[in-house]
Amino acid sequence: xxxxLLRIFLDIILLLLAVQxxxxxxxxxxxxxxxxxxxxxxLLPILYQTEEKVHxxxxxxxxxxxxxxxxxFYTPQFFTVFWNSVKMTALxxxxxxxxxxxxxxxxxxxxxxxxxxxxxxxxxLMLMPFQITMLPSYLIMxxxxxxxxxxxxxxxxxxxxxxVFITYRGFLAIPVxxxxxxxxxxxxxxxxxxxxxxxxxxxxxLSAFVLGFLEYWNMMExxxxxxxxxSLWPMSLxxxxxxxxxxxxxxxxxxxxxxxxxxxxxxGRDYLEQGIAVSGMKE
Amino acid sequence: xxxxxxxKRVIYLFLGFLGFMLSCTLxxxxxxxxxxxxIKTGKPVMQRLKHKLELPGVLEKKSSEIMSSRCPVxxxxxxxxxxxxxxxxxxxxxxxxxxRVNLEDVRKSLRKLEKTACEASQxxxxxxxxxxxxxxxxxxxxxxxxxxxxxxIQSARQEQNILVKRQKKQYLQAKKDLEKYPSWEQYxxxxxxxxxxxxxxxxxxxxxxxxxxxxxxxxxxVIRFRAATRKxxxxxxxxxxxxxxxxxxSWMEAVESRINTLEKLRREKKRELEDMQRQNSNQEKGLxxxxxxxxxxxxxxxxxxxxxxxxGKVRCDMEGTVQEVRLGAGDLMxxxxxxxxxxxxxxxxxxxxxxxxxxxxxxxxxPVDLVFEDGQMIWEQMEIDRIQRTKAGDYRIVxxxxxxxxxxxxxxxxxxxxxxIGRAGxxxxxxxxNSGYV
Numbered sequence: 001x002x003x004x005l006l007r008i009f010l011d012i013i014l015l016l017l018a019v020q021x022x023x024x025x026x027x028x029x030x031x032x033x034x035x036x037x038x039x040x041x042x043l044l045p046i047l048y049q050t051e052e053k054v055h056x057x058x059x060x061x062x063x064x065x066x067x068x069x070x071x072x073f074y075t076p077q078f079f080t081v082f083w084n085s086v087k088m089t090a091l092x093x094x095x096x097x098x099x100x101x102x103x104x105x106x107x108x109x110x111x112x113x114x115x116x117x118x119x120x121x122x123x124x125l126m127l128m129p130f131q132i133t134m135l136p137s138y139l140i141m142x143x144x145x146x147x148x149x150x151x152x153x154x155x156x157x158x159x160x161x162x163x164v165f166i167t168y169r170g171f172l173a174i175p176v177x178x179x180x181x182x183x184x185x186x187x188x189x190x191x192x193x194x195x196x197x198x199x200x201x202x203x204x205x206l207s208a209f210v211l212g213f214l215e216y217w218n219m220m221e222x223x224x225x226x227x228x229x230x231s232l233w234p235m236s237l238x239x240x241x242x243x244x245x246x247x248x249x250x251x252x253x254x255x256x257x258x259x260x261x262x263x264x265x266x267x268g269r270d271y272l273e274q275g276i277a278v279s280g281m282k283e
Numbered sequence: 284x285x286x287x288x289x290x291k292r293v294i295y296l297f298l299g300f301l302g303f304m305l306s307c308t309l310x311x312x313x314x315x316x317x318x319x320x321x322i323k324t325g326k327p328v329m330q331r332l333k334h335k336l337e338l339p340g341v342l343e344k345k346s347s348e349i350m351s352s353r354c355p356v357x358x359x360x361x362x363x364x365x366x367x368x369x370x371x372x373x374x375x376x377x378x379x380x381x382x383r384v385n386l387e388d389v390r391k392s393l394r395k396l397e398k399t400a401c402e403a404s405q406x407x408x409x410x411x412x413x414x415x416x417x418x419x420x421x422x423x424x425x426x427x428x429x430x431x432x433x434x435x436i437q438s439a440r441q442e443q444n445i446l447v448k449r450q451k452k453q454y455l456q457a458k459k460d461l462e463k464y465p466s467w468e469q470y471x472x473x474x475x476x477x478x479x480x481x482x483x484x485x486x487x488x489x490x491x492x493x494x495x496x497x498x499x500x501x502x503x504x505v506i507r508f509r510a511a512t513r514k515x516x517x518x519x520x521x522x523x524x525x526x527x528x529x530x531x532x533s534w535m536e537a538v539e540s541r542i543n544t545l546e547k548l549r550r551e552k553k554r555e556l557e558d559m560q561r562q563n564s565n566q567e568k569g570l571x572x573x574x575x576x577x578x579x580x581x582x583x584x585x586x587x588x589x590x591x592x593x594x595g596k597v598r599c600d601m602e603g604t605v606q607e608v609r610l611g612a613g614d615l616m617x618x619x620x621x622x623x624x625x626x627x628x629x630x631x632x633x634x635x636x637x638x639x640x641x642x643x644x645x646x647x648x649x650p651v652d653l654v655f656e657d658g659q660m661i662w663e664q665m666e667i668d669r670i671q672r673t674k675a676g677d678y679r680i681v682x683x684x685x686x687x688x689x690x691x692x693x694x695x696x697x698x699x700x701x702x703x704i705g706r707a708g709x710x711x712x713x714x715x716x717n718s719g720y721v
């Protein structure tokens with residue numbers, strides 16, 4: 001009985017926490033279905049800085065798809081930034097696939113002088129926030145003549161240390177015997193990497209991709225620091241630019257931005273769990 | 284299997300989402316582009332510009348139908364119309380009879396005016412006579428008033444002087460009394476001499492065998508006596524000082540009063556004179572008024588006499604067309620017009636042909652010069668009034684010539700000297716056949 005009560009109590013706590021976590025998303029989705037006058041009425045104290053209190057209804061009184069229609073058909077600049085985000089994220093992930101995956105395999109399967117120091121350095125760099133590396137990155141991009149281009153965001157992200165670390169942990173989980181067996185069968189290093197390492201380390205790779213996607217789909221500091229031209233900005237910077245009088249469009253845009261991330265999460269959820277689990281395993 | 288199936292489903296959905304976003308992108312951009320204004324561009328072509336343009340043309344009389352102005356014809360209020368000799372749309376020229384008025388009314392009005400003129404004349408004479416009389420009267424009065432004023436001022440001055448002198452005398456007396464007032468020692472000595480008790484005590488104390496008691500008594504008495512006497516002396520002195528001050532103040536007041544009184548009197552006399560002068564100028568205004576009445580009456584009389592000479596006929600003094608007749612035979616004329624004519628005047632204009640390719644240099648109201656007889660006659664600073672398109676595709680410049688003496692049709696040139704290189708200066712043509720201006 002006590003066990004059951006405790007279970008119910010824990011369930012309630014968890015449910016409340018889950019509601020707390022989901023509430024912002026729910027508010028955004030329902031608010032995107034509100035009409036302009038309803039939003040203005042609710043947000044009046046914020047928009048015009050009066051001293052009244054904000055009153056917000058969860059469900060719209062008169063739901064409408066007008067905000068989505070306006071966003072999709074009458075806001076071409078939204079699609080510009082959407083495809084900017086898609087392009088930048090895709091290129092970054094492809095670049096990471098080309099750079100971080102082999103680097104992770106090298107760290108996992110080869111011994112070379114300075115490996116531990118390099119790994120330590122990678123870990124430290126991974127933990128450093130962007131604000132610390134922003135200035136040296138700015139100087140380098142300026143010297144390369146890449147300022148105010150999307151390459152100034154893509155190139156540093158491609159050489160990020162985080163996916164190296166995640167894939168390294170994923171490759172570490174592959175049993176050595178499998179690799180030795182392949183070696184005995186005459187497979188070369190590249191063949192082992194391609195046919196054994198990548199398939200078996202897919203969980204690590206995909207979890208790195210999923211986390212990378214979520215990070216770069218929502219990135220704000222890098223494009224804000226390196227890109228001046230608003231037509232090159234990603235969606236994450238576009239949303240704050242929308243004025244208060246277009247709150248409905250801003251909310252609809254926020255919902256649309258959520259959709260790709262949701263898809264990616266659905267696709268890579270299993271791998272994400274595996275990757276997190278693998279990265280915690282000890283040999 | 285299910286996991287793979289779900290995964291595939293999610294992938295297809297994601298790709299479908301991307302495809303949807305792509306199609307929305309194209310639709311959105313299409314809608315946006317359709318709302319934008321069309322802009323076409325082309326290459327500009329340089330053109331040679333002329334700064335001076337000279338075109339041949341001819342000076343000729345303009346059609347009189349175009350320009351006209353309304354001229355109302357007024358009659359004399361109060362007179363009856365005998366007959367109207369014209370009707371609407373009749374063409375009239377200078378000297379034509381428009382209508383006739385009743386001669387009896389004319390004579391009546393004339394007599395009335397003569398009477399008015401006579402009365403005004405009489406009034407004027409009376410005023411003049413009055414003026415003549417009043418001139419001498421006024422002069423006399425002026426002298427009288429002036430003399431009286433002077434006398435009044437003189438007597439007032441004397442009176443005030445006496446008052447001032449009196450006050451001065453009192454002051455001097457008070458001052459003298461104060462100066463004469465004895466000093467303290469003198470006063471004390473006199474009082475002491477007069478006081479028997481003092482003398483007696485002094486005698487007693489002055490004896491050789493006088494006791495100390497006696498001496499002391501005398502000393503005490505002297506002290507008391509001095510104190511009392513001192514008080515009396517001071518009060519006497521103060522009283523005299525007070526009298527002197529009061530006398531001085533009175534004297535000063537008298538002086539000030541003299542000044543004020545005389546000033547006031549002078550102003551009064553001056554005002555009196557001014558009032559007299561004002562009365563005189565009112566008479567002059569009356570004269571002017573009567574003169575004006577006489578002048579107006581004579582002017583109207585002139586008109587009526589002219590009418591009488593013409594047997595009551597009112598003639599036209601210009602060439603034109605009768606546009607409207609407002610009164611008929613037997614009607615009484617009022618302040619309004621009897622009829623309205625349309626004035627027609629000769630108008631000359633200069634016409635020249637303007638080639639189409641030069642049209643862009645020319646605008647209406649552009650200042651031009653008209654040159655005739657090989658430059659021997661130049662009319663400067665004329666303005667282009669109209670630019671008309673001809674059937675041939677060219678243009679015709681028309682310059683209305685106003686205020687110039689023109690007698691015959693004559694050829695000449697129109698010179699446009701100050702051509703501005705404006706928006707039509709550079710143009711370009713595109714393949715579509717459109718053109719633009721810079």
